[in-house]
Amino acid sequence: MEYIIAYDLGTTGNKATLFRTDGKLLASSFYPYETFYPAINWVEQDPEQWWHSVKVTTTKLLLETKLEPEQVKCVSFSGQMMGVVPLDEEGNVLRRAIIWADQRSVEQARKLEQAVGNNEVYLITGGRITPTYFGPKIAWIKENEPEVYKRTHKFLFPKDFIVYKLTGAFGTDFSDASMSDIFDIKKKRWSEKLVSALGLDLEKLPEATDSIKIVGNVLPKVAKEVGLSPKTLVVRGAGDGPCATVGAGVFDSTEAYLYLGSSSWISTCSNEPFFDPFARTFNFFYPVPGFFCPTGTMQSGGGAYQWIKNTVCDLESKVARDLHLDVYTILDDILDNTEPGAKGLIFLPYLLGERSPRWNVNARGAFIGLSVLHNKADLLRAVLEGVSMNLKIILDIFEKVGGFKFEKIRLIGGGAKGRNWRQIISDIFQKVVTVPQYPAEATSIGAAITGAIGAEMISLKEAKSFVKDVITIEPKQIHWEIYEKLYELFEKSYQSLINVFDELATLQKPRKEEDR
8 A cells, every 4th residue: 555645834833744645644643843023013033943844743743653754655744835935046935934823015016017917917827916926026026135136046936945844856836836926828838028127036936736736755865854755746836725635626617616724715626717807816827738617715814713712712711611612612502592694784894904705905894783682692693694604705706707507515624513604604605515525634644645646546537536415404484585685784784884984094003102
């Protein structure tokens, strides 16, 4: 029997997971690393800590399963996207990585918009201009740390740094490159126009190839250090979003998945990018060649549920701690006693501004229709319904504008455990909703499938056996009769408050020390 190790380089740490070629998950190991916040909106990590985490988790996996290194046929990767790692010609890290959550390159993104325009960038790259992407971050380094920029041989994405450490090869894959603001999604190459607009040097960018490409074998001198065999194949892998699409079992445009984490998104698989006329959604490459992932991401999905829990559920949190329970299990019991529509209460879930479908940094959260009739349970339900309605707008963009027709929606992420939220989503979407066997492991499963296909261990058809649904929820038409009117009022509420949000934004800016 041959095995695959999938590394999921996330924000809080790296999770290494061991799979058989039939999709059986045998073991996983997690090791955390630090995140640094040197200034407001600056977020960094140390790539050498990523590398240490890979070594620790690999050793632990093989010890736990008693496998020999030679039994691991290949390794592959799912990685946090949009981060920048500058390396010199010898592969030395020149500064800490600027990761996905960092927003320091606002001025560089503005320059790109002034030089080219958001519409043209969207049509070239499949995504909007944003300071969180790879290209503007490199431009920030060039303008603010010119010595680092000058000494950099290649700028890499996070997972590609680990691939370099294993193989000595610089490079990236199409999925990570497509979340950069400077990659031509149709021509599958760096856009000279956009690279030039940011004042960057093309030769400092890594060559982009398919996610399933075999980069090489583990270097002999590295094999002993990391605990693998020199015969182990290293497959490039993909970004975490694209890997989640594969790991959610979405293999064609009749299926979509919804990730319910702190942020939440809907994504599918298509033969070509989908360009929304209002640029409300974006695209990245699917890990298997020939396909794309049209996607819409909202800022605060599960994060909104966490916020209301932290704000009004201290008692439930204490009970959960005392009884060693998951607090969300207790909240689910409370939600059992609520009715669809939360007694006419609407919640706008824009606690962190909004990406899809609003793309409005000034948008804010709001309860609308609050009265003395409402209680804690109604607030909880309204939050879940508000998040679900915002996600339905994204779903409608794909189906009513993009022409997609999804037979069902598969839920993954921590929120998929909530039985009431699953039913709310099914009722508001009016779709069959399913939950797979491992809803929290989709990115790792996607990385494993990408590696196994690349190493010719399985076919795409066989990859479908990796994902098995264990829960199916049918929509209730009687609930949609309530939600249909609330859905209209949800949109009306947001549109009515846009100017108010803009005015509030001026009041919510942090005051300077001398003004206090």
